[in-house]
Amino acid sequence: MEAPATVPGCVHTDLLAAGLIEDPLLADNEKTSQWIGWADWEYRTVFPGVTAEQADLVFHGLDTVATITLNGIVIGTTENMHRTYRFPVRELLRDSNELSVHFASAERFAADRGGEDWPNPFHRPYPVIRKNACNFGWDWGPDLVTAGIWRPVELHTWHTARLDSVRPVVRRTGKGWSVAVAVEIARAADDEVTVSADVAGVSARTRIDGTTAELVLEVADPEVWWPVGHGEQPLYELTVRLGDNLDVWRRRIGFRTVELDTSPDEIGSRFVLKVNDKPVFARGVNWIPDDVFVSRVTPQDYRERLGQALEANVNLVRVWGGGLYESDDFYDVCDEVGLLVWQDFLFACAAYPEDKWLAGEVEAEAREQIVRLAPHPSLVLWNGNNENLWGYEDWGWPAQLQGRAWGAGYYLDLLPRLVAELDPARPYWAGSPWSGSQDLHPNDDRHGVSHLWDVWNDKDYLAYRDRTPRFAAEFGYQGPPAWSTVVRGIGDAAEGHQKAADGHAKLARGLTEHFRSPDDAHFRTQVVQARAVRVGVEHLRAARPTCMGAIWWQLNDCWAGPSWSVVDGDGRLKPAWYALRDAYRPRLIGLDPDLVVVNDTDAPWTGTATVTRYDLAGTVLESVLVDVDCQPRSALRIPTLTSAFVRATFDGETADWLPDLGLPVARLTASCVPAPGGYVVEVKAHTLLRELCLFPDRLDPAATVDTMLVTLLPEEQTRFTVRSGKALAAADLTTAPVLRCVNDGLSIP
Structure with a gap:
């Protein structure tokens, strides 16, 4: 089989473009694509020669087990997807050059290394190969093992010397700020060279006799970089030049400090991120690779997806350890908009060998990625792994390992040493979850970082209120994707792309806890997910300062399937996204049933709240006024009226405490009028309406709506703004299944 190839790319995307396979992400095609991961593949090209003092072939990403041959000579081999490889080739170049990259099957390579003997929840061999773990399948994504040249490749010509690495460390000093720039160079000659650096109008220059140098730039009064919601x-731009014109390196940096406060207190020990000495409550989301075929993710994709996080009032994104060190485009966007980044090292849910053949790759990978990402001010935390310390404690690994080293040496020794050496101004934490000491259970809510998976696995979402961790780095609840995403991506697939253990049963459990029947399961499971978001986030935010972080699992998805994401695999917003946006508002009120007030701004929030008790016909039974004095960056809880139906209003914000059962049959009137860029749908309630939603994607897959999950009292009104480029019928936009609520029945006069 032979097909044209695109670089960057992978075998699956090339075969798909050539029409040789069906799309592996659609319907049940994942099953018929498994052979691709077990096959060997070769990429070939021809390129003209060059005349240069030095010429290197530079591969910025090879996935994964590759042998590179130039003009019949093997110039190198690779075993790590997360590294850059540079091979000197000047002596091998001709007028016309034949280059080939042979990829051995990652499946077979990992199997031959005994990968399935290393504990992990999916019984896959990923722990023995430095490749994104989720490529071997996860509980939210397909098992499609890729191969290919997934990042750019270049022929780099140079002379005399070149910049090999540049590593800036920004610190605050007594007189202002310093930028210490560590430079390493590669030489082709012994000529004297100089290196210079400049930033914010300050410059420095020095001679390099060997291969290393450090320049320190003292910047007196730069503008300070802040997370979104705390400042600008x-x-x-930091520019480093080698000689007059030998090589140039440019990156944007920011002036800010970051520290991790883990000091002991009366509960246990804190876990507080501080930026410029200011505690930041992390309103976060977890990030997975945005496409199964990661070479397809573009800078625009990053900007769109991170923009959806920003619109949802998120201020922190955790790059999860089963995925990738993302491209600089990802971190550039975070730098620009103020999204903090928690970066996992790439270890997830498994025991990993510490033998030299893997440990050497781990160290080389970590060194490269620490140096590459160090300039980004948005990056505020390095995390050693995802759930491995917890797994060793609770998932029965010791019996299977039989005394073998399993990765603790990476998380507790190697990685913290490398961060201290290469990125000393940024904190490191050994794992998520992790309580800060081997003497404590890794998932102890009194210390460090916790994961709250008991709710999805075993309990109703209301059980989020039973736990108060110091920082919740993962908690989540599944819901299906948008209907148009289901139609396009899943179709008649037998399992509906459900990858979670007992996932369908857990979704059904969520329905039976709150609804009389499982009818209309697609819509109602979306609502249950949205409620879980709101309950969990509000509870954690109300627990400030005991809890100082909530990171929802997860923001995004990589295909059409039920998962914990709030943005589905086609980029559509689930109802849960709207719930997350509401629950992460800087100023928030909620009922649980106490009145909860959260003020994540720098100004006091004071005034009088109105709390009203109603019957289910919307009749006022009792109303009280409550004085509110919520100081900056704080939360408070005020006991107040309790009943089946209570509404609180304060300073334009509204919160409801409502029953699931006994709601009246919904009656409403709805109208639709064209508006610039789409339509406005106005709804007037004639009965209590709970969680009114509009799903225009059922009519136009590209259509969007501005709000969801609106609860109305009788005679209250709301409006939905629909964006669509298509001619849509008013009757369709104002009736089911487009216009929905969770009341039994829907009556539209």
Whole structure:
């Protein structure tokens, strides 16, 4: 089989483009694509020669087990997807050059290394190969093992010397700020060379006799970089030059400090991120690779997806350890908009060998990625792994390992040493979850970082209120994707792309806890997920300062399937996204049934709240006024009226406490009028309406709506703004299944 190839790319995308396979992400095609991961593949090309003092072939990403041959000579081999490889080739170049990259099957390579003997929840061999773990399948995504040249490749010509690495460390000093720039160079000659650096109008220059140098730039009064919601995000270009024109390196940096407060207190020990000495409550989301075929993710994709996070009032994104160190485009966007980044090292849910053949790759990978990402001010935390310390404690690994080293040496020794050496101004934490000490259970809510998976696995979402961790780095609840995503991506697939253990049963459990029947399961499971978001986030935010972070699992998805994401695999917003946006508002009120007030701004929030008790016909039974005095960056809880139906209003914000059963048959009137860029749908309630939603994607897959999950009292009104480029019928936009609520029945006069 032979087909044209695109670089960057992978075998699956090339075969798909050539029409040789069906799309592996659609319907049940994942099953018929398994052979691809077990096959060997070769990429070939021809390129003209060059005349240069030095010429290197530079591969910025090879996936994964590759042998590179130039003009019949093997110039190198690779075993790590997460590294850059540079091979000197000047002596081998001709007028016309034949280059081939042979990829051995990652499946077979990992199997031959005994990968399935290493504990992991999916019984896959990923622990023995430095490749994104989720490529071997996860509980939210397909098992499609890729191969290919997934990042750019270049022929780099140079002379005399080149910049090999540049590593800036920004610190605050007594007189202002310093930028210490560590430079390493590669030489082709012994000529004297100089290196210079400049930023914010300050410059320095020095001679390099060997291969290393450090320049320190003292910047007196730059504008300070802040997370979104705390200030602005000024960025300054740092330029490093080798000689007059030998090589140039440019990156944008920011002036800010970051520390991790883990000091003991009366509960246990804190876990508080501080930026410029200011505690930041992390309103976060977890990030997975945005496409199964990661070479397809573009800078625009990053900007769109991170924009959806920003619109949802998120201020932190955790790059999860089963995925990738993302491209600089990802971190550039975070720098620009003020999204903090928690970066996992790439270990997830498994025991990993510490033998030299893997440990050497781990160290080389970590060194490269620490140096590459160090300039980004948005990056505020390095995390050693995802759930491995917890797994060793609770998932029965010791019996299977039989005394073998399993990765603790990476998380507790190697990685913290490398961060201290290469990125000393940024904190490191050994794992998520992790309580800060081997003497404590890794998932102890009194210390460090916790994962709250008991709710999805075993309990109703209301059980989020039973736990108060110091920082919740993962908690989540599944829901299906948008209907148009289901139609396009799943179709008649037998399992509906459900990858979670007992996932369908757990979704059904969520329905039976709150609804009389499982009818209309697609819509109602979306609502249950949205409620879980709101309950969990509000509870954690109300627990401030005991809890100082909530990171929802997860923001995004990589295909059409039920998962914990709030943005589905086609980029459509689930109802849960709207719930997350509401629950992460800087100023928030909620009922649980106490009145909860959260003020994540720098100004006091004071005034009088009205709390009203109603019957289910919307009749006022009792109303009280409550004085509110919520100081900056704080939360408070005020006991107040309790009943089946209570509404609180304060300073334009509204919160409801409502029953699931006994709601009246919904009666409403709805109208639709064209508006610039789409339509406005107005709804007037004639009965209590709970969680009114509009799903225009059922009519136009590209259509969007501005709000969801609106609860109305009788005679209240709301409006939905629909964006669509198509001619849509008013009757369709104002009736089921487009217009929905969770009341039994829907009556539209």
